[in-house]
Amino acid sequence: MTGIGPVEPVNSPDAQETYEVIGADTPRLTDRWQALSPRARRAALGVAALAAATAGVVVLLPPKPSPAPENVLTPMPWPADVTTFRYTGLAATFDSAPASGLFRFAVTVHSGPPVTVRVTGAAFDGLTALISPTDTTTVNAGTTRRITVQISVVDCTDLPLDADLPFLDVTLRNTRAIQHHSFAFGGAYPDDLFQLFRAACDPLPSRPSPRATGSAHSQNVDGGQI
Numbered sequence: 001m002t003g004i005g006p007v008e009p010v011n012s013p014d015a016q017e018t019y020e021v022i023g024a025d026t027p028r029l030t031d032r033w034q035a036l037s038p039r040a041r042r043a044a045l046g047v048a049a050l051a052a053a054t055a056g057v058v059v060l061l062p063p064k065p066s067p068a069p070e071n072v073l074t075p076m077p078w079p080a081d082v083t084t085f086r087y088t089g090l091a092a093t094f095d096s097a098p099a100s101g102l103f104r105f106a107v108t109v110h111s112g113p114p115v116t117v118r119v120t121g122a123a124f125d126g127l128t129a130l131i132s133p134t135d136t137t138t139v140n141a142g143t144t145r146r147i148t149v150q151i152s153v154v155d156c157t158d159l160p161l162d163a164d165l166p167f168l169d170v171t172l173r174n175t176r177a178i179q180h181h182s183f184a185f186g187g188a189y190p191d192d193l194f195q196l197f198r199a200a201c202d203p204l205p206s207r208p209s210p211r212a213t214g215s216a217h218s219q220n221v222d223g224g225q226i
Contacts, residue, residue, distance in 0.1 A: 076112060076113065076174075076175065076176040077111060077112040077174075077176070078176060078177055078179060079112075079115045079172035079173060079174040079176070079177065079178075079179055080172055080179045080181045082109055082110045082111050082112050082115070082141070083107065083108070083109050083110075083115050083117070083139070083172055083181075084107070084108045084110070085105050085106070085107055085168065085170075085183040085185075086105060086106040086107075086108070087103070087104070087105055087185045087187065087188065087189040088104045088105060088106055088146070089103075089104055089188065089192070090102065090103060090104070090192050090195075091103065091104050091148050094195060094196060094199035094200075098199035098200050099152055099153045099199075099200040100150055100151065100152040100153070100196075101150070101151050101152075101192070101193075101195070101196040101199075102132065102148050102149070102150055103148070103149045103150075103151055103189070103192065103193075104146060104147070104148050104149075105146070105147050105148075105149060105168075106144050106145075106146050106147075107137070107139050107144065107145050107146075107147055108139070108143070108144040109139040109140065109141050109142070109143065110141065110142070111141050111142070112141055112174060112176075113141065113174045113175045113176075114138050114139060114140045114141065114174065115138070115139050115172055115173065115174045116136055116137070116138045116139075116172070116173045116174070117131070117136060117137050117138070117139060117147070117170055117171075117172060118131065118135060118136045118170060118171045118173075119131050119147075119149050119168065119169070119170050120169045120170060120171055120180070121167075121168075121169035122149075122151045122166070122167070122168060122169070122193075123163075123166050123167030123168065123169060123182070124158060124159055124160060124163075124166070125155065125158035126153060126154055126155035126156060126157065126158035126159050127151055127152065127153060127154065127159070128151070128152045128154055129149055129150065129151045129152075129168065129169070130149070130150055131147050131148070131149055131150075132148050132149065132150040149168070151193070151196060153196065153197065153200035153201060156197075156200065156201030159197050159201060162194075163190060164186070164190065165184040165185065165186055165190070166184070166185065166189065166190055166193050167182040167183065167184050167185075168182065168183045168184075168185065169181075169182050170182070170183065
């Protein structure tokens with residue numbers, strides 16, 4: 001038969017031709033799952049269950065607590081602002097030592113660091129005063145310490161005939177400052193103090209008080225020994 005040769009197959013190696021396949025899709029997920037072996041299916045289910053459990057644990061974890069606010073620093077108090085004196089009475093009569101008397105006080109420090117107390121005077125010229133038997137005492141915050149102050153008459157000419165609120169002069173020291181302070185006392189303290197005057201200086205000279213009486217006062221100092 002003229003013009004008819006042998007039939008060649010499509011995509012033959014000699015023609016070196018390719019043809020695009022139209023309408024072909026990648027395998028669907030269900031098809032892939034069906035293609036897995038039972039062992040592979042069990043392994044995949046195990047991994048999925050573990051991932052779900054881990055996610056649940058993460059979700060159920062309690063929220064991280066917010067950081068606590070920083071503590072606000074409380075200013076350190078001045079020693080005179082947190083220290084109080086209270087007179088509690090005489091420790092002894094003036095019979096054996098008429099020129100000296102032992103006066104008892106209760107010292108309280110309400111807050112802050114410990115306060116060291118030293119008694120430096122008894123308000124009037126002609127008197128000396130100090131804590132007995134030690135010169136100083138230290139009082140911790142929140143506590144009360146009882147002290148005995150020895151007041152002695154060294155010059156009767158400078159003592160007043162009367163005074164409503166005689167002072168006790170002290171030095172107070174804590175880690176913030178040293179303060180010179182005067183505590184004024186009413187009640188029994190003026191009467192007991194004038195018993196000392198009468199015992200040491202009978203009769204008392206008739207002259208006015210060289211120092212006015214009134215409320216207590218403070219003075220701050222920068223340094224030095226208490």
